Amino acid sequence: MKIAVLKEAAAGERRVSATPETVKKFVGLGAQVSVEAGAGTDATIADQAYADAGASVGARAAVLKDADIVLGVQGPDPANLAGAKAGAWVVAGLNPFGERARVDAYASAGFEALAMEFMPRITRAQSMDILSSQSNLSGYKAVLDAAAEYGRAFPMMMTAAGTVSAAKVFVMGVGVAGLQAIATARRLGAQVSATDVRAATKEQILSLGAKPIFVEAVKGIEGEGTGGYATEMSDEYKAAQAELVSSHIAKQDIVITTALIPGRPAPRLISDAQISTMKPGSVIVDLAVEAGGNVEGAVAGEIVVKHGVKIVGHKNVPSRLAADSSALFARNLFNFLSAFWDKEQGKPVLDEEIGNAIRLTQGGKVVNERLLG
Ligand code: NAD
Numbered sequence: 001m002k003i004a005v006l007k008e009a010a011a012g013e014r015r016v017s018a019t020p021e022t023v024k025k026f027v028g029l030g031a032q033v034s035v036e037a038g039a040g041t042d043a044t045i046a047d048q049a050y051a052d053a054g055a056s057v058g059a060r061a062a063v064l065k066d067a068d069i070v071l072g073v074q075g076p077d078p079a080n081l082a083g084a085k086a087g088a089w090v091v092a093g094l095n096p097f098g099e100r101a102r103v104d105a106y107a108s109a110g111f112e113a114l115a116m117e118f119m120p121r122i123t124r125a126q127s128m129d130i131l132s133s134q135s136n137l138s139g140y141k142a143v144l145d146a147a148a149e150y151g152r153a154f155p156m157m158m159t160a161a162g163t164v165s166a167a168k169v170f171v172m173g174v175g176v177a178g179l180q181a182i183a184t185a186r187r188l189g190a191q192v193s194a195t196d197v198r199a200a201t202k203e204q205i206l207s208l209g210a211k212p213i214f215v216e217a218v219k220g221i222e223g224e225g226t227g228g229y230a231t232e233m234s235d236e237y238k239a240a241q242a243e244l245v246s247s248h249i250a251k252q253d254i255v256i257t258t259a260l261i262p263g264r265p266a267p268r269l270i271s272d273a274q275i276s277t278m279k280p281g282s283v284i285v286d287l288a289v290e291a292g293g294n295v296e297g298a299v300a301g302e303i304v305v306k307h308g309v310k311i312v313g314h315k316n317v318p319s320r321l322a323a324d325s326s327a328l329f330a331r332n333l334f335n336f337l338s339a340f341w342d343k344e345q346g347k348p349v350l351d352e353e354i355g356n357a358i359r360l361t362q363g364g365k366v367v368n369e370r371l372l373g
Pocket residue numbers: 120121122123125126129131132135172173174175176177178195196197198227228229230233258259260261262267269
């Protein structure tokens with residue numbers, strides 16, 4: 001059983017899918033691990049550290065030769081996997097909706113592609129959940145990015161020269177990233193409020209010491225769909241939410257948006273007209289910018305200024321904390337593969353629940369019902 005760890009090819013991707021810690025654990029399971037030279041450099045992991053952990057380190061062709069499993073943070077180009085065994089697993093964040101053509105290419109090249117972001121959100125799979133581990137760090141980093149762009153302080157400070165008032169931070173979308181954004185902004189001393197379409201988040205917001213801002217008047221709304229994810233809301237709800245946001249947002253210094261709906265474009269939460277009511281010098285961070293954006297005018301990979309308000313649209317926020325995000329991503333991959341490790345066969349064998357959820361391709365075909373349905 002040979003596991004290949006590739007250097008990420010996507011522009012701006014600094015993470016790596018294995019660390020010396022996980023290499024050592026895979027070796028302990030009896031696997032042979034081969035790491036492409038330089039794979040960990042951007043995450044501050046030297047080739048020697050992988051070698052010390054028991055991996056062979058070399059050029060891509062040697063790493064891929066006869067590999068049974070290819071690990072990645074993002075999906076590798078199927079055309080660049082020559083040498084891997086027929087039917088080899090490709091295990092990574094494969095962005096199946098956004099990169100549909102690549103999924104087809106994995107099928108025609110005969111690979112079994114396993115999309116880690118389709119991992120079911122069930123208790124036993126929590127330690128394998130890349131969406132949670134990466135979103136948590138994104139929520140933290142979004143607040144630091146906002147603080148870095150904001151020309152004022154976050155905490156209230158009473159000084160001999162006078163008082164500096166606390167920053168008002170509004171978090172929109174209280175999933176994993178939003179919860180961490182609330183906690184981080186609170187730790188920095190900001191006054192924090194937050195909103196979501198899922199009513200269950202109200203208590204979580206309160207428990208973190210922030211103020212919930214919720215649409216109450218619209219009947220018959222149910223923001224929570226399957227798997228605890230948000231559903232797309234009715235037009236009536238959207239209008240009520242826009243009105244509530246309009247009055248609240250004008251008083252905010254920092255807004256962090258994180259709202260996503262799986263398989264659909266991100267919901268538009270803030271319009272240009274609403275931005276124009278904010279104070280100059282305010283900062284908005286749009287964590288959903290690569291999924292279409294929650295904020296009108298946000299540009300992926302740029303910081304734009306509209307009406308004196310900075311709109312931050314960094315791409316791939318977890319990659320901005322590459323050492324920690326790699327460590328957690330690598331553990332998610334190890335926790336997944338080791339949980340299914342069959343000692344006799346010396347390889348992982350998936351069960352139906354998780355196998356069917358994450359397997360995109362098999363036997364030359366696309367097999368995942370979320371992509372076929
Ligand atoms: P996500 O990244 O899909 O979305 C971020 C947040 O945006 C969500 O809270 C969503 O409700 C919210 N949102 C969507 N549309 C919105 C709108 N129009 N206005 C305001 N907010 C909007 O969410 P996530 O962080 O992946 O979490 C999704 C769910 O999965 C949550 O219920 C979370 O508790 C659950 N979860 C479960 C596990 C587990 O049990 N293993 C692990 C992690 C998360």
